[in-house]
Amino acid sequence: MRQKLRLRQFEALMAVTQYSSVTRAAQELGISQPAVSRLLADLGQSLGFSLFDRRDGKLVPTQEVRFLQSDIQRVLDLMEQISEVSQSITQRKAGHIRIACLPGFATSHLPEVVANFLKDRPGVSITIEPDRPERILEWMIDEQFDFGITDGFRGHSAVESKDIHVRTVCIFPTGHRLSSSSEITPADLADEKLIHTRRESEFFKSLANAFLDASVPLTSLVETRQFTAACELVSHGVGVAVVSELDAINYGSSKIESRPFSPKIAHKLSLVHPTQKRPSAITSEFMNAFAESLKPFQV
Amino acid sequence: MRQKLRLRQFEALMAVTQYSSVTRAAQELGISQPAVSRLLADLGQSLGFSLFDRRDGKLVPTQEVRFLQSDIQRVLDLMEQISEVSQSITQRKAGHIRIACLPGFATSHLPEVVANFLKDRPGVSITIEPDRPERILEWMIDEQFDFGITDGFRGHSAVESKDIHVRTVCIFPTGHRLSSSSEITPADLADEKLIHTRRESEFFKSLANAFLDASVPLTSLVETRQFTAACELVSHGVGVAVVSELDAINYGSSKIESRPFSPKIAHKLSLVHPTQKRPSAITSEFMNAFAESLKPFQV
DNA sequence: TGAAGTTTATAACGTTATGTTATATTTTTT
DNA sequence: AAAAAATATAACATAACGTTATAAACTTCA
Numbered sequence: 001m002r003q004k005l006r007l008r009q010f011e012a013l014m015a016v017t018q019y020s021s022v023t024r025a026a027q028e029l030g031i032s033q034p035a036v037s038r039l040l041a042d043l044g045q046s047l048g049f050s051l052f053d054r055r056d057g058k059l060v061p062t063q064e065v066r067f068l069q070s071d072i073q074r075v076l077d078l079m080e081q082i083s084e085v086s087q088s089i090t091q092r093k094a095g096h097i098r099i100a101c102l103p104g105f106a107t108s109h110l111p112e113v114v115a116n117f118l119k120d121r122p123g124v125s126i127t128i129e130p131d132r133p134e135r136i137l138e139w140m141i142d143e144q145f146d147f148g149i150t151d152g153f154r155g156h157s158a159v160e161s162k163d164i165h166v167r168t169v170c171i172f173p174t175g176h177r178l179s180s181s182s183e184i185t186p187a188d189l190a191d192e193k194l195i196h197t198r199r200e201s202e203f204f205k206s207l208a209n210a211f212l213d214a215s216v217p218l219t220s221l222v223e224t225r226q227f228t229a230a231c232e233l234v235s236h237g238v239g240v241a242v243v244s245e246l247d248a249i250n251y252g253s254s255k256i257e258s259r260p261f262s263p264k265i266a267h268k269l270s271l272v273h274p275t276q277k278r279p280s281a282i283t284s285e286f287m288n289a290f291a292e293s294l295k296p297f298q299v
Numbered sequence: 300m301r302q303k304l305r306l307r308q309f310e311a312l313m314a315v316t317q318y319s320s321v322t323r324a325a326q327e328l329g330i331s332q333p334a335v336s337r338l339l340a341d342l343g344q345s346l347g348f349s350l351f352d353r354r355d356g357k358l359v360p361t362q363e364v365r366f367l368q369s370d371i372q373r374v375l376d377l378m379e380q381i382s383e384v385s386q387s388i389t390q391r392k393a394g395h396i397r398i399a400c401l402p403g404f405a406t407s408h409l410p411e412v413v414a415n416f417l418k419d420r421p422g423v424s425i426t427i428e429p430d431r432p433e434r435i436l437e438w439m440i441d442e443q444f445d446f447g448i449t450d451g452f453r454g455h456s457a458v459e460s461k462d463i464h465v466r467t468v469c470i471f472p473t474g475h476r477l478s479s480s481s482e483i484t485p486a487d488l489a490d491e492k493l494i495h496t497r498r499e500s501e502f503f504k505s506l507a508n509a510f511l512d513a514s515v516p517l518t519s520l521v522e523t524r525q526f527t528a529a530c531e532l533v534s535h536g537v538g539v540a541v542v543s544e545l546d547a548i549n550y551g552s553s554k555i556e557s558r559p560f561s562p563k564i565a566h567k568l569s570l571v572h573p574t575q576k577r578p579s580a581i582t583s584e585f586m587n588a589f590a591e592s593l594k595p596f597q598v
Numbered sequence: 599t600g601a602a603g604t605t606t607a608t609a610a611c612g613t614t615a616t617g618t619t620a621t622a623t624t625t626t627t628t
Numbered sequence: 629a630a631a632a633a634a635t636a637t638a639a640c641a642t643a644a645c646g647t648t649a650t651a652a653a654c655t656t657c658a
Contacts, residue, residue: 005378005381005382005385006306006615006616007305007306008615008616021634021635022634022635022636023633023634023635031616031617031618032617032618032619033634033635033636034617034618034619034620034635034636034637034638035616035617035618036635037635037636037637038615038616038617038636038637039615039616041636042615046385047385047388047389048385048386048388048389049388049389049580053576053577054625055575055576056626057625057626057627057633057634060576062577062579063394063395063445063576063578063579063582064388064394064579064580067384067388067393067394067395067579068381068384068385068388071377071380071381071384072381074377075374075377075378075381078370078373078374078377079304079374081370082304082367082370082371082374083304085366085367085370086304086345086346086347086367087347089346089347089348089363089366089367090346090347090348094366095362095363095366096362096366146362276354277352277354277359277362278352278361279362280361280362280363280366281348281363283362305644305645307644307645320605320606321605321606321607322604322605322606330645330646330647331646331647331648332605332606332607333606333607333608333609333646333647333648333649334645334646334647335606336606336607336608337607337608337644337645337646338644338645340607341644353654355655356604356605356654356655356656358606
């Protein structure tokens with residue numbers, strides 16, 4: 001009966017082919033000569049044809065063997081590669097991370113974090129998919145992504161989340177009268193038209209409460225989902241806004257200025273991942289790195 | 300210490316991935332469940348990360364494993380392929396044969412033999428390289444080819460040969476006065492202009508001797524290396540010739556006719572192969588098949 | 599829940615693959 | 629033909645891989 005072909009036999013075959021000598025091959029493999037002799041004998045038996053011919057003192061592979069050698073070498077190379085990749089994985093140097101995030105992060109904060117993370121991890125690749133929070137939540141539930149950066153998240157059994165409260169600031173066009181204040185209060189904004197997030201959002205409610213507490217009317221002008229859009233509108237002099245400091249800084253334009261807003265209102269970000277699926281080691285590492293990157297902006 | 304990755308472990312890994320169950324995988328592999336359990340445990344140990352997560356009763360590969368799976372599958376597929384190809388080789392259904400031959404054979408007799416040979420040997424491939432006898436001899440000595448079909452071969456220590464003596468016939472243009480004879484003798488050709496092989500060739504010497512013995516002068520018109528060229532010339536009415544029956548038949552044109560020549564003169568073909576290099580099984584088989592194909596034309 | 603049933607892991611122990619050393623045989627060189 | 633080198637064979641140890649028995653963990657369902 002034709003037995004099973006074994007890797008060790010292939011290693012012996014290739015070594016003998018390379019050195020044209022069983023003795024030499026054994027040395028290179030770091031085992032004894034009889035061991036190689038028998039590996040070859042067994043392999044020849046399994047394959048059903050002789051493996052080498054003697055030619056003036058050297059062993060030359062038969063044509064049958066040569067016909068198989070490229071495939072055999074490929075197997076050995078692949079094994080080697082798998083071994084290397086697995087090492088990279090344990091050293092957190094290889095893997096793939098699928099990230100879903102709010103559109104704002106895809107362009108501003110995240111790229112820098114990703115670039116930094118990949119710098120000393122050559123085998124790691126990353127997918128970034130920006131979309132609305134609702135979609136990000138779906139993706140987490142479906143486990144289509146490993147990690148999500150979202151806001152307005154209210155909990156879901158299939159999604160584990162870590163909340164990050166980032167500072168917010170009031171932004172206004174450069175040269176605006178508000179630039180003389182070192183801190184902005186609702187009273188300062190009594191006559192200003194506000195650009196803000198959706199009325200249903202937690203953040204808007206906090207903001208509205210602040211105005212309410214200060215007995216100042218809130219003049220709503222534009223409602224937008226994204227802080228980046230708010231920055232853009234403010235820079236065009238449309239109005240003023242209270243946005244996360246993260247966005248204000250990353251907007252990086254000289255057309256707007258920012259000041260702390262009082263009372264302190266935090267914007268809640270949620271770093272999420274599927275509950276059921278244990279994150280891969282490299283994903284965990286990235287999630288930590290990302291949380292760390294937000295530290296400077298946390299309340 | 301990171302031990303060696305073994306094929307059996309990969310087989311277990313893929314089986315468990317496929318069936319999401321160790322028990323089921325063991326059944327499919329035809330071994331006991333504990334055996335699979337341990338293969339996985341060992342592999343996890345070697346790789347350095349856990350292989351599966353439990354998800355409502357099923358085993359789901361970790362992302363780390365999924366990252367390696369395509370490579371692992373490729374290794375297993377390749378092993379399978381090698382095993383299949385090696386079977387084909389022993390069954391003479393796979394391999395490669397490099398054939399060097401005279402130009403005439405490349406176009407006429409050989410293709411049919413090759414086609415027939417390949418018909419029920421799907422894995423076999425063949426190289427055909429036509430050239431002059433001198434070059435064919437070189438190729439044999441250099442072992443650049445497995446099998447050669449040549450003539451005028453006078454022996455060489457590095458080349459083993461088998462001589463084949465094929466019948467020859469006299470050819471002339473259709474409707475020529477010779478067509479009334481059932482057998483042509485030198486005397487019949489006394490007034491004919493002859494197209495023949497090189498004067499140094501054995502075959503020409505035999506032919507010349509026949510004329511000499513019959514005391515008939517040989518009127519040489521064209522000297523050519525190839526019988527096919529002679530056929531061509533004859534078909535254009537340039538003269539008559541004595542060529543191997545093989546070529547006469549394969550020329551397959553109604554423009555020439557042939558008759559046996561008397562005395563019988565054989566044309567010596569040599570089937571050659573390198574002495575030192577043992578022919579592969581499939582090459583031996585082809586050489587036999589080719590020799591067999593010449594049987595109908597042998598003296 | 600918790601008890602039953604199923605699945606997986608662990609333990610104890612053969613068999614085969616793969617290694618060893620010693621030695622016979624073959625091949626190459628002198 | 630003898631000496632030297634290379635390879636094959638024999639006898640035996642160890643690790644890989646299989647077994648069965650059984651413990652532990654997980655699912656299911658009353």
